[in-house]
Amino acid sequence: MIELQHDQSGDLLPLELQRLRQRAVHHRSRHRQRSRPFATIVAFVRTSLDLQQRLNRLPSRYLFHAVIALFLPVALLLGQLPLRPVKPIPVQPTAAPVAPDGDVPLIMLGPINLDQTRTGEVVGDPPLSADESLPVPLTILSRSEINAPLIVPATVTADVAKVRNGPGLAYDDIARLNGGTTIEVVGRHNEWLQFRTTDDPTLRWIAAELVDLPEAIFYNLKPVDESTIPPPPPPKVAIVREDGLNLRDGPGTNYVSMKRLTAGEELNLVEQYNGWFLIETGGIYGWVTSEFLNIAPGVIERVPVASSIPDPNPPLVGSVLENSVNLRKGPGSAYERIGSINAGADVKLLARHKDWYRVELSNGTRAWIYSELLGVTPMAARRVPYTNDIPPLPNRARLANSGPVNIPASGDVASYAVQFVGYRYVWGGASPRTGFDCSGLTWYVYRQFGVNLPRTAASQFNSRYGAVIGNLNNLAPGDLMFFANTGGxxxxxxxxxxxxxxxxxxxxxxxxxxxxxSIWGAYWTSRFVGAIRPYR
Known part of the structure; x- marks a missing residue:
């Protein structure tokens, strides 16, 4: 029984110790729970300081992007909210104040009602009229249409302009455009314009000089790519096959021959008509038959057909070019003067002898006129018959040679002119400093006496500048003597x-x-045509 009642304190000690430990753990846990928020704040502060330092080291653009990223969702959310309509504030009409008796009523300006919806009208502007003149907007056009070249309207200024199939005279003449024709210019190359017309979309070429186009617009035109320009075709030429080929003034044997061509000559082909070609050689134009020409294949097809041909029988008429033109009995100034005729009169051409025409006036009078005083077309001149049937020259009494050359001259003009004997001859010269030609000497001498003469011998031989002297017996010192056909x-x-x-x-x-x-040498008497005594 004693063993059952022994002291049990030794057994209770571990139990109490365990309880004390549990209580300590509990109190420590509660202490940690209470102090955790402060520790979190301290950690957050430490973390914030570290984050701030890191942000300071970042570029500023990152911060700007972050702000935009934060505000973008907010803006999208706000944009989804419905708008609340604003109720208009009604405007009460203001009654016009009543003016005192006897005065003019006052008109008060109030707010103007611009809201037309209340009256049933549509507020705004009407749409554009959707017709063909309205251009298509660029946003609808394709890229090729947007980059299309500038097209400029222009007008042909020449009376008749040649159209070619390339930018240059070496290309063929394929058409004609009359003056005033409107074209659409689409490009340029050097001094040539590429164009089309409203009725023909084919791209052709015309010289810029023949078109009314401002210079500023010309240089804004798109240059045509040279790779798209065809090379010029072979030249339109022909080679004469035989000697003596007639060059005529029209396409036929009924036309007059102007000259004969030699074998091997190269001719530029201008036009064609019924087996004949209008050619150019040495600046002379005429017609030759194709029978005696060597022409390369493919050339004839490129030569344009003549739209008109000359009249083989033109009227043989001439027009007087100056006033007071002398009418004489024969082909020379030595013949008697029978009258005069003024500029603009038409005369019929009857015959010719050397440089004179026998003409018939409108009143039937027949006389001779110097050819340089008549306007005659080459076609008519070639058809005037040549004649040697001319009246004989009148008898001219000759004075005998009076002696040596060094006799004194008489007359103020003649005496003045003699001082230049020995001066040099210069063609075109008209002064002592440069020298003289024949008409330059007479022009200079008479100019010193206040008489203004034309500059050439042919022009000085005119009755408007003095009285005509037809006989060597009637010459006086100072008279101007004229000679023909000298020096070739x-x-x-x-x-x-x-x-x-x-x-x-x-x-x-x-x-x-x-x-x-001496005026009596055979060389001079055979070439003398008359004299003029200048008016002073």
């Missing part, structure tokens, strides 16, 4: 000043210069 020329080609005693002073040749000659 035709018509009036030389002039001299008569100084008396059967002598004249004149500018002769570069070898002789200005000299004095």
């Amino acid at each position: 020329g035709r018509g009036i080609t030389h002039v001299a000043i008569y100084i008396g005693g059967g002598q004249m002073v004149h500018a002769m040749t570069p070898a002789y210069g200005v000299q004095i000659s």
Whole structure:
């Protein structure tokens, strides 16, 4: 029994110790739970400081992007909210104040009602009229249409403009455009324009000089790519096959021959008509038959057909070019003057002899006129018959030679002219400094006496500048003597000043210069056509 009642404190000690430990753990756990928020705050503060330092090290653009990313969702949410309509504030009409008796009523300006919806009208502007003139907007056009070249309307200024199949004279002439025609210019190359017309979309070429197009627009045109321009075709030429080929003034044997061509000559083909070609050689135009020409294949098809041909029988008429033109009995100034005729009169051409025409006036009078005073077309001139049936020259008494050359001259003009003997001859010269030609000497001498003469010998031989002297017996010092067909020329080609005693002073040749000659030498008498005593 004693063993059952022994002290049990030893057994209770471990139990109490365990309870104390549990209580300590419990109190420690409660303490940790209470102090955890403060520890979280401290950790957050430490983390925030570290984050701030890290943010400071980041570029500023990252922060800007972050702000935008934060505000973008907010903006999208706000954009989904429905709008609340704003109720308009009713405007009460203001009654016009009543003016005092006897005064003009006052008109008060109030707010103007611009809201037309209340009256049933539509507020805004009407749409554009959807017709063909309204251009298509660029946003609907394709890229190729947007990049299309500039198209400019222009007008042909030439009376008739040639249209070619390439930018240059080496290309073929394929059409004609009349003056005033409107074209659409789409490009340029050098001084040529590529164009089309409203009725023909084919792209062709015309010289820019023949079109009314401002310079600023010309340089804004799109240049045509050279790779798209075809090379010029072979030249339109022909080679003469045989000697003696007639060059005629029309397409047929009934036309007059102007010259004969030699074998091997190269001819430029201009036009064609019924087996004949209008050609150009050495600046001369005429017609030749194709039978005696060598032409390369494919050339004939490119030569344009003539739209018109010359009349083989043109009217043989001429028009007088100046006033007071002398009418003479024969083909020369030595013949008697029977009248005069003024500029613009038409005369019938009957015959010709050297440089004179026999004409018939409207009143039936027949006379001779110097050819340089008549306007005659080449076609008519070639058809005027040549004649040697002319009246004989009148008898001209000749004075005997009075002696040597160094006799004194008489007359103020003649005396003045003699001082230039020995001066040099210069073609085109008209002063002592440069020298003289024949008409330059007479022009200069008479100019010193206040008489203005034309510059050439043929022009000085005119009755408007003085009285006509037809007989050598009637010459006086100072008279102008005229000679024809000298030095290989035709018509009036030389002039001299008569100084008396059967002598004249004149500018002769570069070898002789200005000299004095006898008027009775055979060379001069056979070429003398008349004299003029200038008006002073």
